[in-house]
Every structure is written in C-alpha cells, then in structure tokens.
Amino acid sequence: MSELERKRKSGWEEVKEDEERNILKFADEYMDYLNHAKTEREIISLSEKIARENGFKSLDEYTELHPGDKVYFVNRGKSMYMAVIGSKSMEEGINIIGAHADSPRLDLKPNPLVQEGEFAYFKTHYYGGIKKYQWTAIPLAIHGVIVKENGEKITVSLGENDDEPVFTISDLLPHLAKEQEGKKLSEAINGENLAVIAGNRPDTSEDSGKSKIKKYILKLLNKKYGITEDDFMSSELEVVPAFKARTLGLDESLVAAYGQDDKVCVYTSLRAILNIENPERTAVCLFSDKEEIGSMGNTGMESHVFDTFISELLNKTRINRPNLLDKVFCNSRMLSADVDAGEDPLYASVSDHNNAGLIGYGISLNKYTGARGKSGSSDANAEYVAFIRRIFNQNSIKYQLAELGKVDVGGGGTIAFILANKGVDVIDCGVPVLSMHAPYEVTSKYDIYSAYLAYTTFFKN
Numbered sequence: 001m002s003e004l005e006r007k008r009k010s011g012w013e014e015v016k017e018d019e020e021r022n023i024l025k026f027a028d029e030y031m032d033y034l035n036h037a038k039t040e041r042e043i044i045s046l047s048e049k050i051a052r053e054n055g056f057k058s059l060d061e062y063t064e065l066h067p068g069d070k071v072y073f074v075n076r077g078k079s080m081y082m083a084v085i086g087s088k089s090m091e092e093g094i095n096i097i098g099a100h101a102d103s104p105r106l107d108l109k110p111n112p113l114v115q116e117g118e119f120a121y122f123k124t125h126y127y128g129g130i131k132k133y134q135w136t137a138i139p140l141a142i143h144g145v146i147v148k149e150n151g152e153k154i155t156v157s158l159g160e161n162d163d164e165p166v167f168t169i170s171d172l173l174p175h176l177a178k179e180q181e182g183k184k185l186s187e188a189i190n191g192e193n194l195a196v197i198a199g200n201r202p203d204t205s206e207d208s209g210k211s212k213i214k215k216y217i218l219k220l221l222n223k224k225y226g227i228t229e230d231d232f233m234s235s236e237l238e239v240v241p242a243f244k245a246r247t248l249g250l251d252e253s254l255v256a257a258y259g260q261d262d263k264v265c266v267y268t269s270l271r272a273i274l275n276i277e278n279p280e281r282t283a284v285c286l287f288s289d290k291e292e293i294g295s296m297g298n299t300g301m302e303s304h305v306f307d308t309f310i311s312e313l314l315n316k317t318r319i320n321r322p323n324l325l326d327k328v329f330c331n332s333r334m335l336s337a338d339v340d341a342g343e344d345p346l347y348a349s350v351s352d353h354n355n356a357g358l359i360g361y362g363i364s365l366n367k368y369t370g371a372r373g374k375s376g377s378s379d380a381n382a383e384y385v386a387f388i389r390r391i392f393n394q395n396s397i398k399y400q401l402a403e404l405g406k407v408d409v410g411g412g413g414t415i416a417f418i419l420a421n422k423g424v425d426v427i428d429c430g431v432p433v434l435s436m437h438a439p440y441e442v443t444s445k446y447d448i449y450s451a452y453l454a455y456t457t458f459f460k461n
C-alpha cells in the first residue's frame with residue numbers, strides 16, 4: 001500500500017551496506033565496459049562477446065529452439081537482438097527491453113581530408129543533436145572502420161591509449177572572440193568548422209606539390225593502414241571524446257562518461273538478460289542503432305530486421321503460422337530503455353520539479369515524451385503503467401514517473417512509438433542523465449543499479 005501523500009527521497013538514504021557494495025561494484029563494471037567500447041560497432045561486438053561467454057548462441061547455430069535456449073542475432077555489426085526462450089508460448093506475448101547503442105558524435109565526411117593554410121583537417125558532419133561549441137578544444141579520438149573496395153575491413157581506434165596521438169577542434173581565443181561571443185550559442189560555431197586537426201607537418205619529398213601537409217598525412221595513413229584517399233569513401237569513422245569513464249564527486253556517487261545516452265541502458269539491460277534462466281515469457285533484449293538520427297536505415301528500429309528475428313524465433317520454436325507475428329506483438333510488453341533528462345538545479349527553470357527525474361532517485365519512467373502537446377509520443381496506457389508499478393513495488397525497485405522538461409520547453413523521442421505501433425504495450429524507462437548529449441554525461445551509480453534491478457524484474461514478470 002502506498003502512503004497517502006507521495007514522498008520523494010534519494011535512493012542513497014535507504015541503501016544498506018551490502019547493497020551499497022553491489023551498487024559500487026556494478027558501476028565499476030559499467031565504467032570498464034564503457035572504456036572498452038565507444039561506438040555502436042564496438043558496443044555490439046563487445047556485447048556479443050559477453051553474450052557468448054554467458055551461454056548465448058547465434059540464431060544460425062540453432063535448428064530448433066526450446067524453452068531456456070539463449071539466442072542472439074547481430075545485424076550488420078551495429079544492432080543486436082537477444083532472447084531467452086520462455087516456457088509459455090510466444091503467442092501469449094513476450095517481454096522486450098530495447099535500448100540504443102549509438103550516441104551523438106562527429107562523423108568524418110566521405111572526402112574528409114583537406115589542407116587549409118598550414119593544417120591538414122578531417123572535415124566532419126555531426127551525428128545527432130549536439131551543442132556544437134561543446135565539441136571544440138577537447139581531446140578527441142577516432143573510431144571506426146575503413147572498407148576497401150575488395151571488401152577488406154580495417155578497424156581503426158586512435159586516441160584512447162596514452163601512446164597514441166589525440167585529436168581536437170580549435171576554437172577562437174577569447175582575446176579575438178568579441179564578434180563570436182556576441183552570437184547566439186547555436187550560431188557561434190559553424191558546422192563546417194567542426195574540422196578535426198589531422199596534422200601540421202609538410203611532406204618534404206620533391207613531388208609533393210602544393211598540399212604538402214595533407215600529402216604527409218596520406219603517406220602516414222598509407223603506411224599505417226594501407227589505404228589511399230579514395231578509401232575514405234567507404235569508411236565509417238566517428239570522432240568521439242577521448243575521455244575515459246570515471247567516478248565523479250568526492251562522495252563517489254556519480255559516473256561521468258561519454259555516450260551514456262544510451263549505453264547505460266544497453267549495459268544494464270544486457271546484464272539483466274544474462275541473469276534470466278528459464279523464464280515463463282520469452283525475454284528479448286535489443287540494442288538498436290540510428291536512434292539519434294530518427295531510427296531509420298536497416299540497423300535502426302524502423303527497419304523490419306527485428307520483426308524478422310522474432311519470426312525466426314517463431315519458426316524455430318515450430319509454432320509459426322500466418323499472421324502470428326502480429327498477434328505476438330499485440331500481446332507483448334516493452335520497456336523502451338532510454339535515458340531521461342535529470343533535473344539540473346543550475347537550469348531548474350526548464351523542469352517541472354514535481355514531474356522531473358531526479359538524479360539518485362531511481363529509474364525514471366516516462367509515460368510520454370514528445371513536444372508541443374505530447375506530439376509524436378506513444379503515451380503508455382494507464383493499465384500498463386499500473387502493471388509496471390505493481391511489479392516494481394513488489395520487488396522494491398525505486399522508480400519515479402517523470403516527463404522530459406516543462407510543457408512547451410522542448411521534448412524528445414525514443415524508439416517507444418515504433419514498437420507501440422506494432423501493438424506492443426510500451427513505456428520509456430531509463431536512467432536520468434545530466435548534460436545529455438554532451439561529450440561528458442553524468443549519471444548516478446544508484447540509478448544505474450536501479451535500472452539493472454528494474455530490467456531484471458521486468459524480464460521475470
């Protein structure tokens with residue numbers, strides 16, 4: 001039974017000693033995961049490795065699936081779906097948790113390398129919603145792949161280790177920035193100026209022509225990776241902050257890291273499904289791609305590849321028949337595992353305190369997101385919200401119901417509506433974050449652990 005009046009309290013006020021040990025240990029493991037994977041490709045490949053170590057096998061390794069079997073499918077190295085087959089028929093519905101592995105960043109342009117003055121630059125096109133000024137004058141790393149015309153794939157990671165160079169984007173010194181500082185924040189940095197410094201040293205060979213600095217970089221790239229300038233055309237190289245995930249604060253209660261939107265939900269839901277043995281309802285965990293740019297493309301949630309995965313589960317459990325997939329979705333439940341905007345006291349005016357996710361107060365549920373009158377939001381049904389409340393309360397999960405900012409101040413979107421459109425009951429449920437989409441995002445270790453417990457509970461009910 002709830003008390004008459006809703007009382008809000010920091011999770012830390014109620015934590016017992018052994019629970020605190022678990023919270024801190026879990027956060028250490030989370031930070032270690034982040035420090036081994038920064039891009040969607042790296043997250044998927046590391047998560048696949050972890051899944052295999054924990055008894056999951058890829059879909060094509062099974063000819064038949066039986067209750068208790070653990071199976072996964074990797075879609076083009078950028079999204080991944082996992083399942084533990086339940087004892088009940090999937091026809092009665094499945095439990096899905098969906099997070100996204102992509103994060104805002106700067107992508108190298110198809111022809112990125114230029115020389116301007118005495119510098120060689122990699123030109124970029126930003127990916128997702130960023131505040132451009134945050135990406136200048138910080139250490140950056142380059143991660144990704146270059147695929148040569150013959151199909152050979154070269155994996156690149158530069159700027160993470162102490163013995164590797166880092167990269168950066170220059171910004172104007174304050175002494176000469178009078179005009180820039182008078183501009184609107186959104187216009188102070190031009191998108192075309194998000195150019196990463198690649199080098200400053202001219203090639204000294206006789207035939208190097210005009211662009212000697214660019215030429216020198218090309219020679220180095222050829223030596224290191226065996227590539228020519230044309231090979232950039234078939235590459236996916238992502239510029240990300242070179243920071244490591246670290247414990248934040250004297251009280252060590254927080255995590256600071258790049259890409260916690262939405263890798264914090266990827267990690268916590270991954271850890272949750274690893275715990276699931278012989279569930280009643282089939283447990284499905286998915287890590288999608290392209291969420292930050294609208295979930296399009298064949299690795300984004302809007303693609304039908306996820307439906308194909310579920311169809312294959314129906315095939316291999318030998319229950320499939322025409323239109324069964326639609327019925328499965330209509331009977332299914334989902335937590336759209338995506339981060340929430342935590343209330344920031346320095347910018348309190350954008351939040352309605354009573355309806356804001358507070359850092360350290362447990363996992364945030366967003367019944368709806370959207371902007372300008374909930375537009376674009378799937379808005380979870382009250383019956384479903386009651387079900388989630390019930391299972392969280394029964395399992396002592398600390399949660400809060402929040403919305404993303406004050407009315408008409410802004411809004412957001414997640415993958416929730418995509419599954420809701422198929423008939424699934426969906427609610428957004430994730431960790432509140434400060435400085436979302438910034439190069440360094442902040443979360444609470446308490447909330448991270450709450451997410452892990454919440455997702456585990458969801459799979460078991």
Ligand code: MN
Pocket residue numbers: 100261262291338339
């Ligand atoms: Mn997100």
Ligand code: MN
Pocket residue numbers: 261292437
């Ligand atoms: Mn986001």
